[in-house]
Amino acid sequence: MQITKFRSELFIALEQATVHLQRIQSTLTRLGKSIAEKPRRLQEAIRVRENGLRKLLANSLHAIVVFNGKTTTFRSELFIALEQVTVHVQRVQNTFTSLGRSVAQEPRRLQEALRVRENGLRKLLASSLDAVVVTNGDRRFVAANPKALDLLGISEANMRQFTIDAFLPHGQILDFDGTGPPFLRREERRGECKIRRLDGSLRVAEYIFVANFVPLRHLSRFRDVTPEKAQVKFIAKFNSGHGVDDDQST
Numbered sequence: 001m002q003i004t005k006f007r008s009e010l011f012i013a014l015e016q017a018t019v020h021l022q023r024i025q026s027t028l029t030r031l032g033k034s035i036a037e038k039p040r041r042l043q044e045a046i047r048v049r050e051n052g053l054r055k056l057l058a059n060s061l062h063a064i065v066v067f068n069g070k071t072t073t074f075r076s077e078l079f080i081a082l083e084q085v086t087v088h089v090q091r092v093q094n095t096f097t098s099l100g101r102s103v104a105q106e107p108r109r110l111q112e113a114l115r116v117r118e119n120g121l122r123k124l125l126a127s128s129l130d131a132v133v134v135t136n137g138d139r140r141f142v143a144a145n146p147k148a149l150d151l152l153g154i155s156e157a158n159m160r161q162f163t164i165d166a167f168l169p170h171g172q173i174l175d176f177d178g179t180g181p182p183f184l185r186r187e188e189r190r191g192e193c194k195i196r197r198l199d200g201s202l203r204v205a206e207y208i209f210v211a212n213f214v215p216l217r218h219l220s221r222f223r224d225v226t227p228e229k230a231q232v233k234f235i236a237k238f239n240s241g242h243g244v245d246d247d248q249s250t
Contacts (some may be wrong), residue, residue: 117214131205131222139163142217151205151224153197164220167195187211195222204229 131148135141141159149156152167189209194202205222213219 128221131224133164133220133222135164135218135220137216139165148222151195151197151203151222153199153201167197168193185212192225193222 126145128145128147131151132145133141133148133152134143140163144152144156144159149159154162187210189211190207192204192206195205196202203224203226205224205226207223208221210219210221
């Protein structure tokens with residue numbers, strides 16, 4: 001009875017061992033196949049990696065060639081640009097040199113032009129048979145001929161102490177600052193005005209006023225018509241049968 005039981009247990013153990021052996025054999029078979037395929041997979045991976053490396057190397061060489069070409073082109077363009085800049089700098093330097101010489105000579109030219117203008121103004125004042133005065137933007141006298149000095153009753157020595165408003169009681173002319181002609185615009189005006197001389201006596205004059213006849217200088221030309229006005233007044237009173245009024249402006 002015990003032998004039968006032992007035999008049964010032995011068969012069961014052998015069957016289990018056989019199953020384990022079969023499993024081990026299958027495992028070893030699969031492992032052998034995997035080991036056999038491993039070199040092939042490694043070789044394929046190495047081949048793929050080598051191809052990628054070759055492509056990378058080829059691309060790198062192409063990039064280096066392109067970069068070297070661009071570097072050469074850039075260097076040539078840079079040299080050309082530097083040469084052009086040098087030429088422009090030399091031209092600018094020459095221009096500034098010429099401009100500096102011109103600026104250095106400009107005061108002399110301006111002084112010469114001013115001298116010529118002053119000479120022309122003196123000739124105009126000297127040749128005029130009427131009273132001529134020149135005023136600046138502050139309405140002060142700059143120049144006057146002898147006729148003007150006599151008309152206003154002032155001397156050339158104290159002429160610059162006065163403005164022209166001192167002799168024109170109501171400012172009938174020379175209203176160019178603020179309400180008259182714009183700055184530096186030439187404008188001419190004609191009319192008749194009364195002039196109060198320095199001694200207080202009144203004179204009647206026809207005037208021609210030229211604002212900015214030269215920049216910042218204004219010319220006033222007066223012709224004393226007081227005698228003519230007095231004569232007309234005398235004739236009118238004489239014709240009307242009245243006596244001559246002794247209170248005449250002189």
